[in-house]
Structures are given as C-alpha cells and as structure tokens.
Amino acid sequence: MSGEQRIRAFLFYLSLISFCAGLPFILSFALGYKFNPRTLKFTKTGLIFIKTQPQGASIYLDGKLLNEKTPASLNEILPAQYAVKLELAEHYTWFGDVFVDAGKVTYLDKIVLFPLRPNIKQLNKEEISAFWPDREKDRIYYVDYRKNVIYRSDFDGGQFRDIAVLPQKVSSLKELRVSPDKEKLMFFNDHQIVIVYLEPLKYPFVLEYPDKEIMNAFWHSDSYHMILVTDKNIEALEAKLKPATVNLTNLNKKSIEAFYDEGKNILYFLDSQKAADGRYYDNLYKLELSNKILPFLGFDQDKGQ
Numbered sequence: 001m002s003g004e005q006r007i008r009a010f011l012f013y014l015s016l017i018s019f020c021a022g023l024p025f026i027l028s029f030a031l032g033y034k035f036n037p038r039t040l041k042f043t044k045t046g047l048i049f050i051k052t053q054p055q056g057a058s059i060y061l062d063g064k065l066l067n068e069k070t071p072a073s074l075n076e077i078l079p080a081q082y083a084v085k086l087e088l089a090e091h092y093t094w095f096g097d098v099f100v101d102a103g104k105v106t107y108l109d110k111i112v113l114f115p116l117r118p119n120i121k122q123l124n125k126e127e128i129s130a131f132w133p134d135r136e137k138d139r140i141y142y143v144d145y146r147k148n149v150i151y152r153s154d155f156d157g158g159q160f161r162d163i164a165v166l167p168q169k170v171s172s173l174k175e176l177r178v179s180p181d182k183e184k185l186m187f188f189n190d191h192q193i194v195i196v197y198l199e200p201l202k203y204p205f206v207l208e209y210p211d212k213e214i215m216n217a218f219w220h221s222d223s224y225h226m227i228l229v230t231d232k233n234i235e236a237l238e239a240k241l242k243p244a245t246v247n248l249t250n251l252n253k254k255s256i257e258a259f260y261d262e263g264k265n266i267l268y269f270l271d272s273q274k275a276a277d278g279r280y281y282d283n284l285y286k287l288e289l290s291n292k293i294l295p296f297l298g299f300d301q302d303k304g305q
Contacts, residue, residue, distance in 0.1 A: 046100040060085035123157030132176035218260035
C-alpha cells in the first residue's frame with residue numbers, strides 16, 4: 001500500500017470514527033435532547049415562549065443577554081428553574097422565575113411592560129369632591145360638595161360643564177344611579193336619597209331616612225320608581241318628594257348584598273333565614289318586580305308584602 005493510500009485510509013477511518021462518535025449527539029439534538037453537563041447525560045429539553053406588550057424587549061436568561069427580542073421562542077432549554085429579565089427602553093423592567101419541563105412549552109405570553117412615565121391626563125376643569133362613570137353613555141359625573149354643583153364630561157374630559165345643583169345640607173354621597181331615560185340622577189348615602197333632574201325648571205330634593213341605613217338603591221326601568229334596600233327592609237317608592245311606598249319584604253340581615261337587573265326588573269339579594277335547627281343560614285333570593293305592580297298609587301301601605 002502506497003503512502004497516499006495509507007493517508008486516504010487513515011482519513012476515511014478517522015471520519016468514520018468521528019461520525020460514529022458524533023452520531024448520538026446528532027440524533028439527540030434531532031429528537032430534542034441535549035447534553036446536560038450537570039448530570040453528564042442527554043436530557044430532553046423544553047421551550048420558553050415569551051411575548052410582551054409592547055414588543056421588542058431584550059431577554060436575559062439567568063443573567064445572560066440573548067440575541068432574541070420579544071416575541072421569541074427559546075429552544076433547547078434544559079429542564080430547570082431560570083431567572084428571566086425583560087428590558088425595554090422607557091419601560092419598567094420585568095423580573096420573573098420560570099420552570100422548564102422536559103418536552104413541554106412554558107408560556108410567558110401575558111407580560112405587560114408599563115411605561116416609566118404613564119400617560120396621565122386631568123379630566124376635570126373645576127374643583128370636584130367625587131365622581132361616577134356612566135359607561136353606557138360614555139359620561140362621567142362629578143360633584144363639588146363645597147359649591148353643591150354637579151358637572152359632566154365625556155371619558156376624555158371633553159364637554160366638561162355644570163349640569164345641575166345639589167340641595168343644601170347633603171352629606172357626602174357614596175353612589176350614583178342614572179335613570180334609564182337619562183333624565184334624572186339618584187345619589188344616596190347612609191341616610192339620604194337625592195334626586196336631581198337634568199332638565200330645567202325642576203328642582204332637586206332629598207328623602208331622609210334617619211331610622212334606617214341605606215345599603216343600596218336602584219332605578220326601576222320606568223325611571224319613575226326606585227327600589228331601596230335598607231338594613232331593615234326592601235321597599236319600592238316613587239321618585240318624588242312625598243312618595244308612595246310599598247314594603248316589599250323585611251330583612252333579617254343588617255348588611256345586605258344586592259344586585260338589580262334593570263332590563264328585567266329583577267332584584268337579587270342575600271338574606272338569612274332561620275332553619276329547623278334554630279340556626280340562621282344565608283340564602284340568595286330573586287325578587288321579580290314587573291310593571292304590573294307599579295305604579296301603586298292607592299296601595300294599602302300598611303299591608304306590605
């Protein structure tokens with residue numbers, strides 16, 4: 001065998017040995033395995049998918065800056081817990097720990113990177129004490145207790161103007177309800193209901209409840225009656241200064257949770273009932289208030305229901 005043939009044979013066997021030695025690595029990578037220097041074994045890898053809002057954040061994995069930017073899929077990650085850091089200019093840095101499982105995808109796809117300087121805009125043009133949004137009509141109502149003035153604007157603060165005046169001697173109000181016809185506002189606190197008309201020449205008025213604590217109040221769909229939930233009872237009444245009132249039911253609980261479906265005129269409320277064992281149990285009740293029972297002028301108010 002000539003010298004050239006011996007060299008060719010040597011190179012052939014060297015290539016064959018190298019291929020055989022590297023074949024397990026090639027097959028392992030093809031099948032999703034990677035050599036783990038900690039265990040000195042081939043281990044099936046996992047994947048991390050990262051998505052941020054906004055996009056384009058730099059990714060650090062265990063302190064090492066990667067070439068990828070969000071959104072990104074980090075492949076061939078050995079199973080373990082990793083520290084992830086996401087950086088984007090003029091935004092707060094996001095930190096988190098993620099555990100990668102073998103053969104699985106770990107998702108970090110609900111990350112919001114908040115700006116260092118939030119876009120804050122003042123909406124009111126006058127002094128205010130409280131506000132309530134009306135999402136359905138894209139309006140915000142404001143109250144200035146010092147001047148007893150009610151303002152209104154859109155959700156961007158545009159068309160800001162005064163629309164009504166509160167009666168005198170009204171305590172701080174805790175909630176606002178806009179009537180379905182959008183012509184009246186009902187404010188209430190623990191012992192007062194305030195009705196404000198949004199049309200001219202109609203004056204606001206206050207209904208006083210010194211012996212009851214108002215838990216909640218709702219408009220009936222006819223925009224004329226109200227459903228009042230107190231610590232003693234649930235009653236329906238007219239939206240006028242001396243309203244006719246119907247006691248719909250008495251209550252056992254002092255603190256009542258209630259929800260009113262204005263479209264169907266159904267009140268859902270939580271109350272307690274005494275059971276046969278002598279104990280009181282909380283129950284959820286459904287009270288249907290159709291137009292057939294309202295208005296109720298001439299109803300015997302002493303009978304109730």
